Amino acid sequence: MVDIHSHFLPGIDDGAQSAEQSMSMVQMAWRHGTKILVASPHADVQFRYDPDNVDRLLDEARAAAPAGIRLVRACDFHLMADNIEAALHHPARYTIDGKCYLLMELSDLTIFANTSDLWSRLEDAGMRIILTHPERNPLLRQRIELIEQWVSQGRYMQLTASSLLGLFGPKALAFSRLLLDRGLAHFVASDAHDLRSRPPRLDLAYQWLSSHYSEELARLLCVDHPLAAVDGAPLDLSSFPPSPASPKPSFLRRLLGRRSDS
Numbered sequence: 001m002v003d004i005h006s007h008f009l010p011g012i013d014d015g016a017q018s019a020e021q022s023m024s025m026v027q028m029a030w031r032h033g034t035k036i037l038v039a040s041p042h043a044d045v046q047f048r049y050d051p052d053n054v055d056r057l058l059d060e061a062r063a064a065a066p067a068g069i070r071l072v073r074a075c076d077f078h079l080m081a082d083n084i085e086a087a088l089h090h091p092a093r094y095t096i097d098g099k100c101y102l103l104m105e106l107s108d109l110t111i112f113a114n115t116s117d118l119w120s121r122l123e124d125a126g127m128r129i130i131l132t133h134p135e136r137n138p139l140l141r142q143r144i145e146l147i148e149q150w151v152s153q154g155r156y157m158q159l160t161a162s163s164l165l166g167l168f169g170p171k172a173l174a175f176s177r178l179l180l181d182r183g184l185a186h187f188v189a190s191d192a193h194d195l196r197s198r199p200p201r202l203d204l205a206y207q208w209l210s211s212h213y214s215e216e217l218a219r220l221l222c223v224d225h226p227l228a229a230v231d232g233a234p235l236d237l238s239s240f241p242p243s244p245a246s247p248k249p250s251f252l253r254r255l256l257g258r259r260s261d262s
């Protein structure tokens with residue numbers, strides 16, 4: 001699997017707080033099937049993003065990491081004026097592995113009326129927008145039509161693995177399912193911050209998607225699409241979402257269905 005969103009680098013944001021914790025997160029991801037792990041430290045008002053420092057920390061992590069995992073740079077790009085200007089001047093310092101995909105985080109408190117226009121400026125400079133965890137944003141949960149519009153304009157949505165497991169509450173889970181049902185979710189990533197409450201366990205989301213939807217969808221969201229993002233390649237959405245798009249019926253519904261058949 002390819003995990004495009006995590007905070008495992010130590011001491012630069014609210015993710016890993018020590019080199020030991022950082023390496024334990026990398027090892028946990030690797031043990032559970034992650035082959036590429038993207039470091040995406042916050043780039044916002046609270047946490048200043050310094051790509052040179054991130055590269056230095058990544059080199060240290062690579063030297064200590066298991067041979068079977070590749071560590072890649074990106075950032076958790078908060079939509080704000082300073083970030084936009086900086087990214088327009090140096091896109092590769094902000095995008096995933098210096099290619100074209102940009103992990104985009106919106107405020108929980110307001111959605112700028114000109115959000116789409118701001119994204120268009122970034123897209124005109126060659127970047128592609130992946131909106132992170134819309135299911136955890138209370139404003140966006142009330143505005144699915146906005147997400148539909150953005151997706152129709154070529155923007156992508158990334159769900160959080162833990163949201164699918166219910167760890168961000170019933171509203172985040174329900175909205176995740178709504179986006180999945182409508183083919184509006186293109187990526188799942190761990191957004192890991194530590195080993196316990198927000199661990200780098202993309203495998204659990206893969207299993208959840210396989211059992212609630214299909215293995216094909218799990219593979220697209222946890223492997224194929226994220227790999228394309230790391231490579232800077234276009235997503236193949238010609239037959240997305242795969243059929244059946246609808247979720248598998250629950251055990252109770254299957255049971256009731258059998259009874260009504262007989």
Ligand SMILES: [Fe+2]
Nearest residue numbers: 005007076191
């Ligand atoms: Fe994040």
